[in-house]
Amino acid sequence: MPVARLQRILLCLLPMWIILSTASSHPQHSICQLVQRTAVCNNGKLSSVPARLPKDLEELQLNDNNIQTLQNNSLLDYPSLKTLSLACNSLEKIKSNTFQDLKLLQSLNLAHNYLHVGYQETSHALKTLPRLRALDLSENKLDDEMIATLLQNLTSLEYLNLSGNLLERLDETSFSDLHQLKELDLQRNIMYEIDGAFDSNPKLQRLNLAFNYLLCLTDFHMTQLVVLNVSHNFIEWFSSRQDLNDTFLLETLDLSDNRLFFFPFLPDHSHLRNLYLSQNNVRFYEHLVDNSTLPNTTTTVEFYNMNKYTGNVTVQLWDESIHGDIASLEILDLRGNQVQYFPQGFIHKMPVLSRLQMRTNCLETLNLTSEQFSGSLYELDVSNNRLNQISADVGMLTVLGNLTYLNLSLNNLELLPSGLFSSLPSLRSVDLSYNNVDICFPEESETKTDNRTTCADWKNIASLRQLYLKGCNLKIIPSSAFTGLSLTCLDLSDNPGVIVQESIKSLRTLQHLGLGNTHIKDFDFSHFQSLQFLNISGNYLSHVPPSLLNLDIKVLDLRDNNMSTIPVAQANTLAQKLQTVFLTGNPFNCCQIEWFGAFETTKTINMVGQSHIECKDLFQMRHRVERFQAFWCYQKGEPIWWYFVLVPICLSFVGITIIVLLTSKPKKLPMSIKKKCLKRTSY
Numbered sequence: 001m002p003v004a005r006l007q008r009i010l011l012c013l014l015p016m017w018i019i020l021s022t023a024s025s026h027p028q029h030s031i032c033q034l035v036q037r038t039a040v041c042n043n044g045k046l047s048s049v050p051a052r053l054p055k056d057l058e059e060l061q062l063n064d065n066n067i068q069t070l071q072n073n074s075l076l077d078y079p080s081l082k083t084l085s086l087a088c089n090s091l092e093k094i095k096s097n098t099f100q101d102l103k104l105l106q107s108l109n110l111a112h113n114y115l116h117v118g119y120q121e122t123s124h125a126l127k128t129l130p131r132l133r134a135l136d137l138s139e140n141k142l143d144d145e146m147i148a149t150l151l152q153n154l155t156s157l158e159y160l161n162l163s164g165n166l167l168e169r170l171d172e173t174s175f176s177d178l179h180q181l182k183e184l185d186l187q188r189n190i191m192y193e194i195d196g197a198f199d200s201n202p203k204l205q206r207l208n209l210a211f212n213y214l215l216c217l218t219d220f221h222m223t224q225l226v227v228l229n230v231s232h233n234f235i236e237w238f239s240s241r242q243d244l245n246d247t248f249l250l251e252t253l254d255l256s257d258n259r260l261f262f263f264p265f266l267p268d269h270s271h272l273r274n275l276y277l278s279q280n281n282v283r284f285y286e287h288l289v290d291n292s293t294l295p296n297t298t299t300t301v302e303f304y305n306m307n308k309y310t311g312n313v314t315v316q317l318w319d320e321s322i323h324g325d326i327a328s329l330e331i332l333d334l335r336g337n338q339v340q341y342f343p344q345g346f347i348h349k350m351p352v353l354s355r356l357q358m359r360t361n362c363l364e365t366l367n368l369t370s371e372q373f374s375g376s377l378y379e380l381d382v383s384n385n386r387l388n389q390i391s392a393d394v395g396m397l398t399v400l401g402n403l404t405y406l407n408l409s410l411n412n413l414e415l416l417p418s419g420l421f422s423s424l425p426s427l428r429s430v431d432l433s434y435n436n437v438d439i440c441f442p443e444e445s446e447t448k449t450d451n452r453t454t455c456a457d458w459k460n461i462a463s464l465r466q467l468y469l470k471g472c473n474l475k476i477i478p479s480s481a482f483t484g485l486s487l488t489c490l491d492l493s494d495n496p497g498v499i500v501q502e503s504i505k506s507l508r509t510l511q512h513l514g515l516g517n518t519h520i521k522d523f524d525f526s527h528f529q530s531l532q533f534l535n536i537s538g539n540y541l542s543h544v545p546p547s548l549l550n551l552d553i554k555v556l557d558l559r560d561n562n563m564s565t566i567p568v569a570q571a572n573t574l575a576q577k578l579q580t581v582f583l584t585g586n587p588f589n590c591c592q593i594e595w596f597g598a599f600e601t602t603k604t605i606n607m608v609g610q611s612h613i614e615c616k617d618l619f620q621m622r623h624r625v626e627r628f629q630a631f632w633c634y635q636k637g638e639p640i641w642w643y644f645v646l647v648p649i650c651l652s653f654v655g656i657t658i659i660v661l662l663t664s665k666p667k668k669l670p671m672s673i674k675k676k677c678l679k680r681t682s683y
Contacts, residue, residue: 055078063109087112089113096124097128106131116143127152144167151178158180163185163208170195172197184207187212215234221244231276233258248269282339328352329352331357334358335360339363359407366382368417374399378402386411409431425463436473459485478503490507525551533554544570556580583609593625
């Protein structure tokens with residue numbers, strides 16, 4: 001009987017066992033997404049390469065897993081692979097025959113692993129990839145010796161990424177087998193020397209050496225290079241080989257964030273278009289050529305051991321030809337240097353210059369005529385210098401017909417060329433912030449000296465869209481100051497007491513308006529139906545201007561005003577439109593913060609500095625609005641003076657009660673004190 005019962009039980013379980021066994025034998029694709037011939041198996045906590053994927057896969061992504069070793073048989077089932085990515089695993093080694101059958105593999109990503117552990121065996125595996133074109137070995141803690149071993153015989157390689165490793169010194173053997181190499185990324189290593197490292201790479205076009213410890217780049221002779229990035233190093237000198245007559249193909253040279261003292265000594269023949277020199281110590285020394293002012297000053301500099309084939313090289317520091325060929329230059333970025341002037345003819349040598357960025361230098365004067373700027377100039381930024389005047393004749397202003405962006409902010413300007421802005425037909429953005437230039441009145445006779453004026457005029461410039469006049473000590477803006485303009489951005493902030501209401505009424509196209517720190521108490525914004533960004537911080541506003549409620553404002557800055565609350569109805573209206581609001585620095589009333597809840601519950605609003613928005617309670621104590629508990633506040637409809645009367649009454653009642661007790665039972669209290677406090681001592 002028990003045997004028969006057991007048989008019946010087994011027969012009942014048989015269908016379930018069949019279903020489970022069938023499911024267990026079916027290929028598991030749940031951790032991988034299959035798209036045509038690509039399998040994406042990222043972030044799957046895999047410890048090995050998944051099996052039973054389609055055999056005709058051409059791309060396999062295994063990023064962000066836990067694979068430590070690739071075994072010899074790990075990829076046997078996928079001989080058609082062309083792209084394999086194993087970035088961000090715990091990969092320590094790749095067995096020698098892992099890639100034996102991957103004859104079609106062209107791209108291999110091994111970034112951010114631990115290949116320094118088993119680099120020797122991994123190098124044998126890489127040698128079995130005859131068509132490998134792109135290899136990423138970044139972030140693997142590899143040093144010079146390991147890299148040299150890994151790259152042996154990879155003659156087909158065209159793209160190589162070695163960034164974020166521990167490379168210190170490169171020489172002529174480092175990449176000697178990479179004859180097809182076109183792009184090399186070596187940024188974020190600890191390199192201090194690259195002696196002849198790229199002489200065996202005649203096809204190299206893009207080289208990134210940023211964020212290393214290089215001290216100089218002399219004898220530059222890589223004529224085939226198109227892009228060179230050596231930013232964020234410690235380079236004091238850059239000079240190309242002087243004895244080469246070949247034309248360099250270099251188009252972009254980035255030397256920013258270094259320690260350059262001199263303008264780089266560029267090739268005599270080149271196609272250089274973009275030169276980035278920001279955040280260096282570059283200045284010009286042409287004034288030192290006259291030894292009568294400084295008789296002990298040298299006019300030459302000598303470079304020792306520039307390369308092993310030539311002797312020492314002596315160059316004239318002040319010779320204008322030392323700058324090399326800059327005739328093709330379109331972008332020159334000299335921000336954050338120490339330039340006091342341009343050498344004679346320097347600007348004229350760049351006939352196609354479109355962008356000149358000179359922010360934060362030491363320029364004291366700027367003569368657009370004598371410098372002979374080209375008609376290609378599109379952007380001129382000379383902000384944060386020491387300029388007190390700009391000069392230009394009418395003919396020069398006519399030449400600058402392509403100038404679109406002009407930034408003159410943060411200078412000491414008092415004089416401008418007459419008609420400077422009206423003579424520039426393409427002008428779109430002007431920044432005159434933090435200067436001493438006023439706005440011209442139509443009826444006033446302008447103060448002119450040699451075709452220069454003390455005020456600026458923008459009337460009827462059809463192209464102008466952005467105008468910045470922050471901190472110009474403006475008091476009254478003429479009613480016709482913006483006549484004929486279609487401005488989308490106007491910033492008049494940091495002009496305390498300026499009167500602007502009438503002058504800007506006509507600017508119905510405004511989208512961005514800055515009136516911060518202008519001492520306004522109220523303002524009618526109903527004329528600006530296109531307004532999206534408004535800065536009215538640092539003023540005397542006690543309430544949100546009602547005219548804002550009908551506008552589609554996206555960003556509103558109300559910091560540092562006198563607002564004690566925002567009515568709930570207004571808060572709900574604004575909450576439906578605003579994306580960003582600034583409210584810190586207002587003396588909000590802790591008992592009237594319902595507006596905070598209206599903003600907080602609207603998930604689409606970003607209250608910048610929310611944790612720093614404060615309010616004051618009945619006793620003038622400060623609290624963070626987001627943490628304040630309202631049980632200390634009076635209920636709606638109760639007069640607040642009642643609380644100020646109630647507190648003294650309560651204190652008086654307590655005091656009277658104590659006095660009554662002391663007078664009604666005068667003997668009991670001393671006896672109680674004596675009993676509890678005056679105990680007999682033990683001595």
